[in-house]
Amino acid sequence: MRKYKVLVVGMGKRGMHHATSFNANPKFQVAGICDIDPARLDAAAAKLGNPEKGSDAAALAKAVKPDVFCFCTLPNLRTPMIQAAIDSGAKLIAFEKPVALTSAELFTIRDLVQKSGVKAVVSHQHRYGDHYRKVKEIVGSGALGRVHTVYGAATGWMTHMLSHLIDYTCWFNEYVPGTWAMGQAAGRVKLADNHPSPDYIAGFVQFANGVRGIYECGAGAPDQPDVPRWWGKCRMGAQGTEGFAEVLTNGGWRAVTKSGGYQSGEGIMNYDHDMPPYIQEMADWLDNDRQPHQCNFEHACLGAEIMLALQRSAAEGGQVALPLNQGVDEQALLKAKIADRPVLVSFEQNKKEFGLP
Ligand SMILES: NC(=O)c1ccc[n+]([C@@H]2O[C@H](COP(=O)([O-])OP(=O)(O)OC[C@H]3O[C@@H](n4cnc5c(N)ncnc54)[C@H](O)[C@@H]3O)[C@@H](O)[C@H]2O)c1
Numbered sequence: 001m002r003k004y005k006v007l008v009v010g011m012g013k014r015g016m017h018h019a020t021s022f023n024a025n026p027k028f029q030v031a032g033i034c035d036i037d038p039a040r041l042d043a044a045a046a047k048l049g050n051p052e053k054g055s056d057a058a059a060l061a062k063a064v065k066p067d068v069f070c071f072c073t074l075p076n077l078r079t080p081m082i083q084a085a086i087d088s089g090a091k092l093i094a095f096e097k098p099v100a101l102t103s104a105e106l107f108t109i110r111d112l113v114q115k116s117g118v119k120a121v122v123s124h125q126h127r128y129g130d131h132y133r134k135v136k137e138i139v140g141s142g143a144l145g146r147v148h149t150v151y152g153a154a155t156g157w158m159t160h161m162l163s164h165l166i167d168y169t170c171w172f173n174e175y176v177p178g179t180w181a182m183g184q185a186a187g188r189v190k191l192a193d194n195h196p197s198p199d200y201i202a203g204f205v206q207f208a209n210g211v212r213g214i215y216e217c218g219a220g221a222p223d224q225p226d227v228p229r230w231w232g233k234c235r236m237g238a239q240g241t242e243g244f245a246e247v248l249t250n251g252g253w254r255a256v257t258k259s260g261g262y263q264s265g266e267g268i269m270n271y272d273h274d275m276p277p278y279i280q281e282m283a284d285w286l287d288n289d290r291q292p293h294q295c296n297f298e299h300a301c302l303g304a305e306i307m308l309a310l311q312r313s314a315a316e317g318g319q320v321a322l323p324l325n326q327g328v329d330e331q332a333l334l335k336a337k338i339a340d341r342p343v344l345v346s347f348e349q350n351k352k353e354f355g356l357p
Contacts, residue, residue, distance in 0.1 A: 176211065
Protein backbone atom coordinates (compact mmCIF):
# COMPACT_ATOMS: atom_id res chain seq x y z
CA MET A 1 0.00 0.00 0.00
CA ARG A 2 1.35 3.42 -0.96
CA LYS A 3 1.41 5.74 2.02
CA TYR A 4 0.43 9.39 1.70
CA LYS A 5 3.52 11.57 2.16
CA VAL A 6 3.13 14.32 4.77
CA LEU A 7 5.06 17.53 5.38
CA VAL A 8 4.52 19.11 8.82
CA VAL A 9 5.49 22.76 9.30
CA GLY A 10 5.89 24.16 12.85
CA MET A 11 7.23 21.59 15.31
CA GLY A 12 5.70 23.11 18.45
CA LYS A 13 3.02 21.51 20.58
CA ARG A 14 0.46 20.99 17.84
CA GLY A 15 2.95 20.20 15.09
CA MET A 16 4.27 17.32 17.20
CA HIS A 17 0.73 16.08 17.92
CA HIS A 18 0.01 16.06 14.19
CA ALA A 19 3.30 14.49 13.11
CA THR A 20 3.09 11.72 15.74
CA SER A 21 -0.51 10.95 14.82
CA PHE A 22 0.27 10.85 11.07
CA ASN A 23 3.10 8.38 11.67
CA ALA A 24 0.85 6.25 13.90
CA ASN A 25 -1.64 5.83 11.04
CA PRO A 26 -0.64 3.19 8.42
CA LYS A 27 -2.00 5.39 5.60
CA PHE A 28 0.54 8.18 6.26
CA GLN A 29 4.28 8.72 6.52
CA VAL A 30 5.85 11.99 7.69
CA ALA A 31 8.37 12.66 4.89
CA GLY A 32 9.40 16.19 5.86
CA ILE A 33 9.39 18.53 8.86
CA CYS A 34 10.04 22.26 9.01
CA ASP A 35 10.71 24.82 11.74
CA ILE A 36 12.69 28.04 11.97
CA ASP A 37 14.10 26.87 15.33
CA PRO A 38 16.96 24.40 14.54
CA ALA A 39 17.06 22.83 18.01
CA ARG A 40 13.33 22.13 17.90
CA LEU A 41 13.70 20.67 14.42
CA ASP A 42 16.49 18.28 15.46
CA ALA A 43 14.63 17.12 18.55
CA ALA A 44 11.51 16.48 16.46
CA ALA A 45 13.41 14.64 13.72
CA ALA A 46 14.81 12.16 16.22
CA LYS A 47 11.28 11.31 17.40
CA LEU A 48 9.79 11.05 13.90
CA GLY A 49 12.13 8.66 12.12
CA ASN A 50 14.48 11.36 10.75
CA PRO A 51 12.46 12.71 7.83
CA GLU A 52 13.78 15.48 5.51
CA LYS A 53 14.31 18.74 7.46
CA GLY A 54 14.31 22.40 6.56
CA SER A 55 13.61 25.93 7.78
CA ASP A 56 11.97 27.16 4.54
CA ALA A 57 8.55 25.56 4.16
CA ALA A 58 8.07 26.48 0.49
CA ALA A 59 11.48 25.13 -0.56
CA LEU A 60 11.10 21.94 1.48
CA ALA A 61 7.62 21.35 0.05
CA LYS A 62 8.97 21.62 -3.51
CA ALA A 63 11.65 19.02 -2.66
CA VAL A 64 9.42 16.61 -0.69
CA LYS A 65 6.31 16.92 -2.92
CA PRO A 66 3.94 15.91 -0.09
CA ASP A 67 0.41 14.59 -0.58
CA VAL A 68 -0.53 16.38 2.65
CA PHE A 69 0.86 19.80 3.59
CA CYS A 70 0.18 20.31 7.30
CA PHE A 71 1.07 23.53 9.10
CA CYS A 72 0.78 24.29 12.81
CA THR A 73 2.37 27.71 13.06
CA LEU A 74 0.89 30.55 15.12
CA PRO A 75 -2.25 32.33 13.84
CA ASN A 76 -0.31 35.21 12.19
CA LEU A 77 0.98 32.89 9.45
CA ARG A 78 -1.58 31.64 6.95
CA THR A 79 -1.43 32.96 3.33
CA PRO A 80 2.25 32.11 2.61
CA MET A 81 1.72 28.56 3.91
CA ILE A 82 -1.45 27.99 1.86
CA GLN A 83 0.39 29.34 -1.20
CA ALA A 84 3.42 27.08 -0.55
CA ALA A 85 1.12 24.07 -0.17
CA ILE A 86 -0.66 24.76 -3.45
CA ASP A 87 2.61 25.42 -5.31
CA SER A 88 3.96 22.06 -4.09
CA GLY A 89 1.01 20.19 -5.64
CA ALA A 90 -0.26 18.84 -2.30
CA LYS A 91 -3.70 17.19 -2.48
CA LEU A 92 -4.76 18.19 1.03
CA ILE A 93 -3.85 21.04 3.37
CA ALA A 94 -4.32 20.50 7.11
CA PHE A 95 -3.94 23.51 9.36
CA GLU A 96 -4.73 24.82 12.78
CA LYS A 97 -7.55 27.04 13.98
CA PRO A 98 -8.33 29.90 13.82
CA VAL A 99 -8.79 29.94 10.04
CA ALA A 100 -7.59 33.56 9.84
CA LEU A 101 -7.12 36.61 12.05
CA THR A 102 -8.88 38.96 9.60
CA SER A 103 -11.60 38.68 6.97
CA ALA A 104 -9.14 40.15 4.45
CA GLU A 105 -6.90 37.12 4.97
CA LEU A 106 -9.87 34.73 5.15
CA PHE A 107 -10.98 35.88 1.69
CA THR A 108 -7.43 35.57 0.28
CA ILE A 109 -6.92 32.01 1.47
CA ARG A 110 -10.46 30.97 0.56
CA ASP A 111 -9.86 32.19 -3.01
CA LEU A 112 -6.55 30.30 -3.16
CA VAL A 113 -8.12 27.06 -1.89
CA GLN A 114 -11.19 27.30 -4.11
CA LYS A 115 -9.29 28.19 -7.29
CA SER A 116 -6.73 25.41 -6.82
CA GLY A 117 -9.32 22.77 -5.91
CA VAL A 118 -7.08 21.46 -3.11
CA LYS A 119 -8.85 19.77 -0.19
CA ALA A 120 -8.36 21.53 3.15
CA VAL A 121 -9.20 20.78 6.79
CA VAL A 122 -8.98 22.87 9.96
CA SER A 123 -8.22 21.30 13.34
CA HIS A 124 -11.44 21.52 15.32
CA GLN A 125 -10.73 18.04 16.69
CA HIS A 126 -12.30 18.32 20.17
CA ARG A 127 -15.48 17.04 18.51
CA TYR A 128 -14.07 13.49 18.55
CA GLY A 129 -14.32 13.42 22.36
CA ASP A 130 -16.97 10.89 23.44
CA HIS A 131 -18.74 13.63 25.44
CA TYR A 132 -18.92 15.93 22.39
CA ARG A 133 -20.21 13.09 20.21
CA LYS A 134 -22.86 12.23 22.82
CA VAL A 135 -24.23 15.79 22.81
CA LYS A 136 -24.26 15.85 19.00
CA GLU A 137 -26.11 12.51 19.02
CA ILE A 138 -28.77 13.79 21.45
CA VAL A 139 -29.26 17.06 19.51
CA GLY A 140 -29.47 15.17 16.19
CA SER A 141 -31.91 12.57 17.57
CA GLY A 142 -34.71 15.10 17.97
CA ALA A 143 -34.89 14.45 21.74
CA LEU A 144 -34.67 18.19 22.45
CA GLY A 145 -37.78 18.96 20.38
CA ARG A 146 -37.33 22.03 18.18
CA VAL A 147 -33.82 23.36 18.80
CA HIS A 148 -34.04 27.14 19.15
CA THR A 149 -30.70 28.07 20.76
CA VAL A 150 -27.07 26.99 20.62
CA TYR A 151 -24.51 28.48 22.99
CA GLY A 152 -20.85 28.43 23.89
CA ALA A 153 -18.76 30.02 26.67
CA ALA A 154 -15.04 29.75 27.47
CA THR A 155 -12.76 31.64 29.82
CA GLY A 156 -9.78 31.22 27.46
CA TRP A 157 -9.41 34.22 25.17
CA MET A 158 -10.91 34.64 21.71
CA THR A 159 -8.18 33.59 19.29
CA HIS A 160 -7.60 30.41 21.27
CA MET A 161 -11.17 29.39 21.99
CA LEU A 162 -13.93 31.15 20.02
CA SER A 163 -13.24 29.17 16.86
CA HIS A 164 -13.89 25.94 18.80
CA LEU A 165 -17.08 27.23 20.44
CA ILE A 166 -18.54 28.36 17.14
CA ASP A 167 -17.50 25.30 15.16
CA TYR A 168 -19.01 22.72 17.53
CA THR A 169 -22.25 24.65 17.97
CA CYS A 170 -22.49 25.03 14.17
CA TRP A 171 -22.03 21.25 14.04
CA PHE A 172 -24.94 20.88 16.48
CA ASN A 173 -26.93 23.14 14.12
CA GLU A 174 -25.97 21.12 10.98
CA TYR A 175 -23.75 23.94 9.64
CA VAL A 176 -26.70 26.14 8.70
CA PRO A 177 -25.07 29.51 7.83
CA GLY A 178 -25.41 32.61 9.99
CA THR A 179 -27.33 35.59 8.62
CA TRP A 180 -26.08 38.24 11.06
CA ALA A 181 -24.02 38.74 14.20
CA MET A 182 -23.76 41.41 16.87
CA GLY A 183 -21.08 41.65 19.56
CA GLN A 184 -19.34 43.66 22.27
CA ALA A 185 -15.72 43.50 23.43
CA ALA A 186 -13.69 44.78 26.42
CA GLY A 187 -10.11 44.85 27.66
CA ARG A 188 -6.83 45.43 25.80
CA VAL A 189 -4.32 43.15 27.60
CA LYS A 190 -4.50 40.20 25.18
CA LEU A 191 -4.49 42.37 22.05
CA ALA A 192 -0.69 42.03 22.26
CA ASP A 193 -0.71 38.24 22.77
CA ASN A 194 0.46 35.78 20.09
CA HIS A 195 -3.24 34.83 19.95
CA PRO A 196 -4.32 38.48 19.76
CA SER A 197 -7.76 39.00 21.29
CA PRO A 198 -9.92 41.40 23.26
CA ASP A 199 -9.93 40.20 26.88
CA TYR A 200 -13.66 39.51 26.61
CA ILE A 201 -15.98 39.24 23.63
CA ALA A 202 -19.64 38.28 23.67
CA GLY A 203 -22.42 38.31 21.15
CA PHE A 204 -25.42 36.92 19.36
CA VAL A 205 -25.80 35.18 16.02
CA GLN A 206 -28.89 34.64 13.92
CA PHE A 207 -28.75 31.40 11.91
CA ALA A 208 -30.73 30.96 8.67
CA ASN A 209 -32.99 28.32 10.27
CA GLY A 210 -34.06 30.74 13.02
CA VAL A 211 -31.76 29.25 15.67
CA ARG A 212 -30.11 31.80 17.98
CA GLY A 213 -26.39 31.50 18.77
CA ILE A 214 -25.03 33.01 22.02
CA TYR A 215 -21.26 33.17 22.57
CA GLU A 216 -18.83 34.56 25.12
CA CYS A 217 -15.13 34.14 25.40
CA GLY A 218 -12.51 35.47 27.81
CA ALA A 219 -12.27 37.11 31.23
CA GLY A 220 -15.96 38.01 31.56
CA ALA A 221 -17.23 34.56 30.61
CA PRO A 222 -18.71 32.52 33.47
CA ASP A 223 -16.74 30.08 35.58
CA GLN A 224 -17.58 26.42 35.11
CA PRO A 225 -17.05 25.46 38.78
CA ASP A 226 -17.44 21.74 37.95
CA VAL A 227 -14.24 21.94 35.82
CA PRO A 228 -10.94 22.47 37.71
CA ARG A 229 -8.64 22.96 34.67
CA TRP A 230 -8.84 26.62 33.59
CA TRP A 231 -8.45 25.98 29.83
CA GLY A 232 -11.16 23.32 30.08
CA LYS A 233 -13.75 25.75 31.46
CA CYS A 234 -15.78 25.71 28.22
CA ARG A 235 -19.44 24.87 27.93
CA MET A 236 -21.25 24.32 24.61
CA GLY A 237 -24.77 23.14 24.10
CA ALA A 238 -28.18 23.31 22.52
CA GLN A 239 -31.60 24.08 23.97
CA GLY A 240 -34.89 23.02 22.43
CA THR A 241 -38.58 23.03 23.26
CA GLU A 242 -38.20 19.71 25.13
CA GLY A 243 -34.81 19.89 26.80
CA PHE A 244 -31.13 20.74 26.58
CA ALA A 245 -27.80 18.95 26.08
CA GLU A 246 -24.35 20.38 26.80
CA VAL A 247 -20.70 19.42 26.90
CA LEU A 248 -17.97 20.72 29.22
CA THR A 249 -14.56 20.45 27.54
CA ASN A 250 -13.00 18.94 30.67
CA GLY A 251 -16.13 17.95 32.54
CA GLY A 252 -18.27 15.45 30.62
CA TRP A 253 -21.78 16.03 29.31
CA ARG A 254 -25.30 16.38 30.69
CA ALA A 255 -28.78 16.58 29.26
CA VAL A 256 -32.41 16.84 30.27
CA THR A 257 -34.97 15.62 27.77
CA LYS A 258 -38.73 15.14 27.96
CA SER A 259 -38.54 11.40 27.36
CA GLY A 260 -35.18 10.61 29.02
CA GLY A 261 -35.12 12.84 32.11
CA TYR A 262 -31.70 13.85 33.44
CA GLN A 263 -28.69 12.05 31.94
CA SER A 264 -24.97 12.68 32.20
CA GLY A 265 -21.62 11.08 31.43
CA GLU A 266 -17.87 11.48 31.61
CA GLY A 267 -15.41 12.93 29.12
CA ILE A 268 -12.35 15.16 28.98
CA MET A 269 -10.51 16.71 26.03
CA ASN A 270 -7.57 14.42 25.25
CA TYR A 271 -5.30 14.87 22.21
CA ASP A 272 -4.33 11.17 22.19
CA HIS A 273 -7.98 10.24 21.90
CA ASP A 274 -9.08 12.99 19.51
CA MET A 275 -6.23 13.10 16.94
CA PRO A 276 -6.45 9.55 15.47
CA PRO A 277 -10.00 9.90 14.03
CA TYR A 278 -9.17 13.43 12.84
CA ILE A 279 -6.19 12.04 10.92
CA GLN A 280 -8.11 8.97 9.67
CA GLU A 281 -10.80 11.14 8.07
CA MET A 282 -8.05 12.81 6.00
CA ALA A 283 -7.13 9.38 4.58
CA ASP A 284 -10.82 8.64 3.94
CA TRP A 285 -11.25 11.91 2.03
CA LEU A 286 -8.03 11.45 0.04
CA ASP A 287 -9.21 7.93 -0.88
CA ASN A 288 -12.74 9.00 -1.74
CA ASP A 289 -13.84 12.45 -2.94
CA ARG A 290 -17.37 11.69 -1.77
CA GLN A 291 -16.32 11.24 1.84
CA PRO A 292 -15.39 14.75 2.94
CA HIS A 293 -13.76 15.36 6.28
CA GLN A 294 -16.08 16.64 9.04
CA CYS A 295 -13.57 19.43 9.74
CA ASN A 296 -13.50 20.53 6.10
CA PHE A 297 -12.47 24.06 5.21
CA GLU A 298 -15.96 24.99 4.01
CA HIS A 299 -17.42 24.25 7.44
CA ALA A 300 -14.56 26.07 9.16
CA CYS A 301 -15.10 29.15 6.97
CA LEU A 302 -18.75 29.43 8.04
CA GLY A 303 -17.56 29.65 11.64
CA ALA A 304 -14.68 31.97 10.79
CA GLU A 305 -17.08 34.46 9.17
CA ILE A 306 -19.25 34.44 12.30
CA MET A 307 -16.20 34.97 14.53
CA LEU A 308 -15.00 37.89 12.40
CA ALA A 309 -18.51 39.40 12.17
CA LEU A 310 -18.71 39.44 15.98
CA GLN A 311 -15.38 41.30 16.10
CA ARG A 312 -16.44 43.76 13.42
CA SER A 313 -19.64 44.46 15.31
CA ALA A 314 -17.73 44.88 18.58
CA ALA A 315 -15.50 47.48 16.90
CA GLU A 316 -18.07 49.30 14.78
CA GLY A 317 -21.39 48.70 16.57
CA GLY A 318 -24.69 47.30 15.33
CA GLN A 319 -25.50 44.12 13.48
CA VAL A 320 -23.15 42.76 10.82
CA ALA A 321 -24.76 40.90 7.91
CA LEU A 322 -23.49 37.47 6.89
CA PRO A 323 -21.95 36.34 4.65
CA LEU A 324 -19.39 39.14 4.94
CA ASN A 325 -19.19 41.02 1.66
CA GLN A 326 -15.85 42.75 2.09
CA GLY A 327 -12.51 41.77 3.58
CA VAL A 328 -11.23 44.10 6.32
CA ASP A 329 -8.63 44.00 9.12
CA GLU A 330 -10.66 43.22 12.25
CA GLN A 331 -7.50 43.18 14.38
CA ALA A 332 -6.78 46.81 13.46
CA LEU A 333 -10.42 47.76 14.08
CA LEU A 334 -10.37 46.20 17.56
CA LYS A 335 -7.04 47.84 18.43
CA ALA A 336 -8.42 51.23 17.36
CA LYS A 337 -11.82 50.94 19.06
CA ILE A 338 -11.66 48.92 22.30
CA ALA A 339 -11.82 51.30 25.27
CA ASP A 340 -8.71 51.64 27.43
CA ARG A 341 -10.42 50.32 30.55
CA PRO A 342 -9.58 47.06 32.33
CA VAL A 343 -11.89 44.15 31.68
CA LEU A 344 -14.22 43.24 34.56
CA VAL A 345 -13.76 39.58 35.41
CA SER A 346 -16.42 37.02 36.26
CA PHE A 347 -14.35 35.22 38.92
CA GLU A 348 -11.05 35.73 40.72
CA GLN A 349 -8.87 33.25 38.79
CA ASN A 350 -9.39 35.19 35.55
CA LYS A 351 -7.47 38.14 37.04
CA LYS A 352 -4.29 36.06 37.14
CA GLU A 353 -4.80 34.60 33.67
CA PHE A 354 -5.31 38.08 32.21
CA GLY A 355 -2.43 39.69 34.09
CA LEU A 356 -4.69 41.97 36.16
CA PRO A 357 -3.91 43.27 39.69
N1 LIG B 1 -6.77 22.46 17.88
C1 LIG B 1 -6.34 22.56 19.11
O1 LIG B 1 -6.82 21.90 20.01
C2 LIG B 1 -5.22 23.51 19.40
C3 LIG B 1 -4.58 23.51 20.65
C4 LIG B 1 -3.49 24.38 20.86
C5 LIG B 1 -3.10 25.24 19.84
N2 LIG B 1 -3.76 25.23 18.64
C6 LIG B 1 -3.34 26.10 17.52
O2 LIG B 1 -2.18 25.54 16.92
C7 LIG B 1 -1.35 26.55 16.40
C8 LIG B 1 0.06 26.34 16.90
O3 LIG B 1 0.07 26.36 18.31
P1 LIG B 1 1.24 25.69 19.15
O4 LIG B 1 0.78 25.73 20.57
O5 LIG B 1 1.65 24.39 18.55
O6 LIG B 1 2.39 26.78 18.93
P2 LIG B 1 3.96 26.64 19.21
O7 LIG B 1 4.45 28.00 19.48
O8 LIG B 1 4.21 25.53 20.22
O9 LIG B 1 4.54 26.12 17.81
C9 LIG B 1 4.64 26.92 16.67
C10 LIG B 1 5.91 26.51 15.95
O10 LIG B 1 5.94 27.15 14.67
C11 LIG B 1 7.29 27.49 14.40
N3 LIG B 1 7.33 28.50 13.34
C12 LIG B 1 7.06 29.82 13.43
N4 LIG B 1 7.23 30.41 12.22
C13 LIG B 1 7.59 29.44 11.35
C14 LIG B 1 7.89 29.42 9.97
N5 LIG B 1 7.85 30.53 9.23
N6 LIG B 1 8.23 28.24 9.40
C15 LIG B 1 8.29 27.10 10.14
N7 LIG B 1 8.01 27.06 11.47
C16 LIG B 1 7.67 28.22 12.06
C17 LIG B 1 7.83 27.97 15.75
O11 LIG B 1 9.24 27.98 15.80
C18 LIG B 1 7.20 26.93 16.68
O12 LIG B 1 8.04 25.79 16.86
C19 LIG B 1 -2.01 27.87 16.79
O13 LIG B 1 -2.74 28.37 15.68
C20 LIG B 1 -2.96 27.49 17.91
O14 LIG B 1 -4.09 28.32 17.98
C21 LIG B 1 -4.78 24.39 18.42
